[in-house]
Amino acid sequence: MNNKLIISVIYFGISIGQQWPYPTKTNTVFRNYLKIAFRNLARNKVYSFINIAGLSIGLACAMLILLYVKDEVSFDRFHQQVAHIYRIVQKGKDKGVEFDDSNTGYLQGPRFTKNVAGITSFVRVLSNSEDFKQGAEVESRDVLFVDSSFFSIFSFPLIEGDARTCLQEVRSVVLTAEMAKKQFGTTHAVGKTMMVRKDSVFVPYTVTAVTGNCPQNSTLQYKILMPxxxxxxxxxxxxxxxFSLNTFVVLDDKADAAKLSxxxxxxxxxxxxAAYKSLLTKYAGIGFQLGSYYLQPMLDIHTSTRLPAQNGLQHRSSPMYSYILSGIALFVLLIACINFVNLTVARSVKRSKEIGIRKVVGGNRKQLIVQFLGESxxxxxxxFLLAVVLAMLVLPIFNQLANKELAIAYLLDVKLVVSYLVLFLVTSVLAGFYPALVLSGYNPVETLYRRFHLKGGNLLQKSLIVLQFTLASLLIVATLTIYAQFSFLxxxxxxxxxxNVVVVDKSRLSHEQATAFKNALLRYPGxxxxSPKNSSHWTTAAKLESDSTIMFTYETVDDAxxxxMKIPVIQGRNFSAEYPSDSSRAVIVNESFVKQAGWKNPLGQTVNFFFHKKKYQVIGVVKDYHYLSLNQKIGPQLFTMTRDNDYGRMYIKIRPDAVTASLQFIRKTFHEWFPVSPYSYIFKNEEMLKDYETEARWKRIILFGAVLTIFISCIGMFGLSVLSAEKRTKEIGVRKVLGASVNSIVLMLSRDFVKLVLLSLLISFSASWFILNKWxxxxxxxxxxxxxxxxxxxxSVLLIALLTVSFQAVKAAVAAPVKSLRTD
Known part of the structure; x- marks a missing residue:
C-alpha cells in the first residue's frame, strides 16, 4: 500500500471520528463513504469488472426469469369470471386402464347445466379448419366453432359488434383485429362478407363483430370464430x-367444485x-366402462401435465419449465454472489492495513460494516442498472429460447419493478454482509504489524469455488446429455x-380423385x-377371432x-392390383399388432371391424417402424385399401436433383385438379422434426445456462488467481532466483485450483447421474x-479452468525476479 493511500485513509479515519457523532454531518459522512467506495472501484478495475459483470449477468437472468414466471401465472386471469370457470373433464377406464380426457361431446354442456344445480351456463369450443375464398385464391384457415354464450363467459373485448348477438346467426363470423385487417384492410369490418366453402360451394358469411387480438397469455387462441x-x-x-370438443361451465358463487363433480x-x-347398455349389446366386447366427470379450474389448464391443450387451447406449458429456468437463474446469481464474496475476502489481506489504521484513529466496527455494505x-x-439494459437487449433471444412473446414494456410492470428492487436489496445484502462482518472484525495491532491471519477464510473460498464449478459442471453434463438425446431422436x-418425400394435404380426397391426381403427377420425370394416405394417424378398435378387442393405428393407403417408403414386408405380401379383393377384404399389420394379438401365424387371421360389420384377412406383416415420433412407443398398426375411407394427403417421392422443378410441377398440377382447394406442402422429414421442438428448445436453454455459469465461474477464478499470484509475488521471485522453471511455478499456482475443480466434478457427476436418469x-x-x-x-471444465488460471500463472512466472523481490 503506497504512502498516498495511507495518508488518505488516515485523513478519512480522522474525519469519520470527528464527524460521526453529529447528526448534522450525516450527509458529509455519506459523501465520504461514497467517495471512498468509488475510489476503491476505480483503483481495482479488474475486480470491479469481474464483480459488476458477474452480478449484472446474474441479475439480468433473474429479471428475465421473473418476467417468464409472471407471464406463466398470469395466464387467463384477464377473464372477469375466471375464478368460476371450469372445464368438464372425463375420467374413464378402458380394459382396466384408467385415463383422463379433456374432450367431451355435444351433450355434456347442456345436460349438466340443466340438471345439476350450481352450474349457471356453458360454452362449447370446437377447433376445425374451413376453406375461405378471396378473389381467385382459396386459403384454409383455423376456426373456433363456439356457442353464442362465448363472450358472456370469456372476457375478450369487442372493437365492433354486439357480444350478446354476434354469434346467434348461423352464417355469422367474428374476426380478430389482425384477421380483419388482413382480410379487409381495416378493423371496421362489421357487415362485410367472407366466402366460406360449405360442401362443394362457397357461401357468404357476414362479419358480425371484431374483437381485439387474443392476449398471448390466453390458453384460448383464435383469429376466427363461427357459431x-x-x-x-x-x-x-x-x-x-x-368426444370431440372442450366444454366450459360457469359455477355460481356458492358452488363447491368437488361436490358438483x-x-x-x-x-x-x-x-x-340405457345408451351404454345399448352400445354394449350392439358392439359386444367394446371394452369401455361408464366413467366419471370432474371439473378442472381454468387457471390450472395452462400448466396441466395430465391433460393436453387441444381444440382451440394453446400454449400449454409445464411447471417444470419454470422450475428449470428459475434454477438456472438462481445458479447464475448465486455464482455471481459467490464471486463477490470470494474476491472481497481474498482482497481483505490487502485492505487489512487500511482497516487497522481506521480502527486506531477511532473508527468502530459499526462504521466499518456500514462502509463495506455501502460499497456492496x-x-x-x-x-443492477447494467442488468436492466442487458435484459432489454437479450429479451428477443430469451423469447426464442422460452417460446414466448414477451415485450420490453412488460419489464416496467409495477409488480415486476417491486420484485426487481427486492432482488437488488437481497443481492446487495447477501453479497456484502459476510465480507463486511469479516473485514470489520480485524484486530488493528495484528493487521498493522502483519500478524494478521484470516481464520477460516481459505476454507470458505475453497468451498465456494467447489460449489461454483459443481453447478457449472452439472449444467455442462445436462447440456451434453440433452444434445445426445436430441441427436438420437x-x-x-x-x-x-x-x-425427398413431399406431403401435400387434400381433405376428403376420394379414391377416384387420388388415382387421377397420382397418375398426373407420375407423368413428370422428376x-x-x-401414394395417397389418410390424414394424420387414425385410431380405432376391432375384434379378433379370440373375441378380444384390440386398439390400433388405422392407415388407409394404396399399393405404392x-x-x-421402403417399409419392409417380412411376412406375406404387399397390396397388389393383381388381387382385386385387396381393396375390400385385405389388411396388413405390423409386428406390434401381431405381438399384442398373440398370433403365432398371422397370415390368414381375421380382423373384425364390428363397428362397420366388416371382416378382413391379414395378407402381410410389416416390420415395426416409428410411424410416430420417438417420444412414443410403437403400437399396433393396420393398413387397408378399403374404399370406405377417403384419403387426406398425397405422399410424393421426388428426385433429389430436381427438387425446385418438381415442387413447381406439383403445385401447378394440384391447382389444375383442385382449383378451389388450398395448397400446402411439407417435406416428411421436416414434419417429424416438429415433434422434437421441445427438446430443441431445452437444448438451447440448458446450453445458454451452462455458458453463463462457466463464464461467471471462470472470471471469478481468474480474479482469485490474480490475487493468489499477487500474494505470492515475492515467493515467486525467490523461487526463480533459486532456479525454479516457469513450468514448475505455473504448476504450483494452478495445482490448488485444479484440485478444487476435480472435487466439484466428482460431486456434480454423482448428482447428475441421478437427475438425468430420471429425466x-x-x-x-x-x-x-x-x-x-x-x-x-x-x-471441458478442466481445460476451461486451466486456461483461466494458467493465464495469470504464466504472467506471474515470467515476470522479472528483481521486480518481484522489490514488491511490498
Missing amino acids: LEVPEDERSDESWFN ANMTNFYRQDAE FLLCAIA TKTNLGYDDS IVSA FLPM LENYPYRIALHGGIYAWAGI
Whole structure:
C-alpha cells in the first residue's frame, strides 16, 4: 500500500471520528463513504469488472426469469369470471386402464347445466379448419366453432359488434383485429362478407363483430370464430360417448367444485345408462366402462401435465419449465454472489492495513460494516442498472429460447419493478454482509504489524469455488446429455425412408380423385413415386377371432405406399392390383399388432371391424417402424385399401436433383385438379422434426445456462488467481532466483485450483447421474448415460479452468525476479 493511500485513509479515519457523532454531518459522512467506495472501484478495475459483470449477468437472468414466471401465472386471469370457470373433464377406464380426457361431446354442456344445480351456463369450443375464398385464391384457415354464450363467459373485448348477438346467426363470423385487417384492410369490418366453402360451394358469411387480438397469455387462441352447429346425430343419448370438443361451465358463487363433480357423475350414470347398455349389446366386447366427470379450474389448464391443450387451447406449458429456468437463474446469481464474496475476502489481506489504521484513529466496527455494505450496495446498483439494459437487449433471444412473446414494456410492470428492487436489496445484502462482518472484525495491532491471519477464510473460498464449478459442471453434463438425446431422436433410423418425400394435404380426397391426381403427377420425370394416405394417424378398435378387442393405428393407403417408403414386408405380401379383393377384404399389420394379438401365424387371421360389420384377412406383416415420433412407443398398426375411407394427403417421392422443378410441377398440377382447394406442402422429414421442438428448445436453454455459469465461474477464478499470484509475488521471485522453471511455478499456482475443480466434478457427476436418469425415463427410446459424456464434460471444465488460471500463472512466472523481490 503506497504512502498516498495511507495518508488518505488516515485523513478519512480522522474525519469519520470527528464527524460521526453529529447528526448534522450525516450527509458529509455519506459523501465520504461514497467517495471512498468509488475510489476503491476505480483503483481495482479488474475486480470491479469481474464483480459488476458477474452480478449484472446474474441479475439480468433473474429479471428475465421473473418476467417468464409472471407471464406463466398470469395466464387467463384477464377473464372477469375466471375464478368460476371450469372445464368438464372425463375420467374413464378402458380394459382396466384408467385415463383422463379433456374432450367431451355435444351433450355434456347442456345436460349438466340443466340438471345439476350450481352450474349457471356453458360454452362449447370446437377447433376445425374451413376453406375461405378471396378473389381467385382459396386459403384454409383455423376456426373456433363456439356457442353464442362465448363472450358472456370469456372476457375478450369487442372493437365492433354486439357480444350478446354476434354469434346467434348461423352464417355469422367474428374476426380478430389482425384477421380483419388482413382480410379487409381495416378493423371496421362489421357487415362485410367472407366466402366460406360449405360442401362443394362457397357461401357468404357476414362479419358480425371484431374483437381485439387474443392476449398471448390466453390458453384460448383464435383469429376466427363461427357459431357451433350441433349435428342431428349428436343429439341422441349415445353421443354421451362421443368426444370431440372442450366444454366450459360457469359455477355460481356458492358452488363447491368437488361436490358438483360428484353430482355430475351421478346424473351422467343415470342419464347414460340405457345408451351404454345399448352400445354394449350392439358392439359386444367394446371394452369401455361408464366413467366419471370432474371439473378442472381454468387457471390450472395452462400448466396441466395430465391433460393436453387441444381444440382451440394453446400454449400449454409445464411447471417444470419454470422450475428449470428459475434454477438456472438462481445458479447464475448465486455464482455471481459467490464471486463477490470470494474476491472481497481474498482482497481483505490487502485492505487489512487500511482497516487497522481506521480502527486506531477511532473508527468502530459499526462504521466499518456500514462502509463495506455501502460499497456492496454501490457495486450492486451499478450492476443492477447494467442488468436492466442487458435484459432489454437479450429479451428477443430469451423469447426464442422460452417460446414466448414477451415485450420490453412488460419489464416496467409495477409488480415486476417491486420484485426487481427486492432482488437488488437481497443481492446487495447477501453479497456484502459476510465480507463486511469479516473485514470489520480485524484486530488493528495484528493487521498493522502483519500478524494478521484470516481464520477460516481459505476454507470458505475453497468451498465456494467447489460449489461454483459443481453447478457449472452439472449444467455442462445436462447440456451434453440433452444434445445426445436430441441427436438420437432426430438421427435414429426410423425404419423407413422419408428422404425427398413431399406431403401435400387434400381433405376428403376420394379414391377416384387420388388415382387421377397420382397418375398426373407420375407423368413428370422428376417424380419417382406417389401414394395417397389418410390424414394424420387414425385410431380405432376391432375384434379378433379370440373375441378380444384390440386398439390400433388405422392407415388407409394404396399399393405404392409401403414400397415408396421402403417399409419392409417380412411376412406375406404387399397390396397388389393383381388381387382385386385387396381393396375390400385385405389388411396388413405390423409386428406390434401381431405381438399384442398373440398370433403365432398371422397370415390368414381375421380382423373384425364390428363397428362397420366388416371382416378382413391379414395378407402381410410389416416390420415395426416409428410411424410416430420417438417420444412414443410403437403400437399396433393396420393398413387397408378399403374404399370406405377417403384419403387426406398425397405422399410424393421426388428426385433429389430436381427438387425446385418438381415442387413447381406439383403445385401447378394440384391447382389444375383442385382449383378451389388450398395448397400446402411439407417435406416428411421436416414434419417429424416438429415433434422434437421441445427438446430443441431445452437444448438451447440448458446450453445458454451452462455458458453463463462457466463464464461467471471462470472470471471469478481468474480474479482469485490474480490475487493468489499477487500474494505470492515475492515467493515467486525467490523461487526463480533459486532456479525454479516457469513450468514448475505455473504448476504450483494452478495445482490448488485444479484440485478444487476435480472435487466439484466428482460431486456434480454423482448428482447428475441421478437427475438425468430420471429425466431420460420420460422417453421410451433413449440414450444410456455413459462415460463418454462425463469424459467430455470433465475435460471441458478442466481445460476451461486451466486456461483461466494458467493465464495469470504464466504472467506471474515470467515476470522479472528483481521486480518481484522489490514488491511490498
